[in-house]
Amino acid sequence: MKPTILVSWLDMDRLDRMLDSLPSAQAGARDALLDELGRASLAEPWEMPPNVVTMNSRVCFSFADSPQRVTMTLTYPKDMNGGAEQLSILTPVGTALLGLKVGDAISWERPDGGQxxxxxHGVEYQPEREGVYHR
Known part of the structure; x- marks a missing residue:
């Protein structure tokens, strides 16, 4: 069972607009993100708990099959600049992380059908925690 996720209405609005403009070649990523957003609870940005992964959060996470922790910033595709520490929301990992809180784990399907x-493990930076809503 997937853990409950929490998304700010501001992120939801921005993600909806982004999804409306995606080319048909990204239908799989769009559908996965739409499914995830469909099960999200909404919060005011200024009421977002500080331990929740939101858009533009810098998040520390790991995969079950590796002890190595990874720290990346969850990013909109338009803001991707090729940085190694950026993670697009349209990737399976990006979509899986959105709305989770520290300590949560989730199983997700890979593009090849595996899991x-x-x-x-941590949210090092969260815009809402810093009062940054216009990003």
């Missing part, structure tokens, strides 16, 4: 499990 991976990802666990959140």
């Amino acid at each position: 991976f499990e990802v666990q959140v």
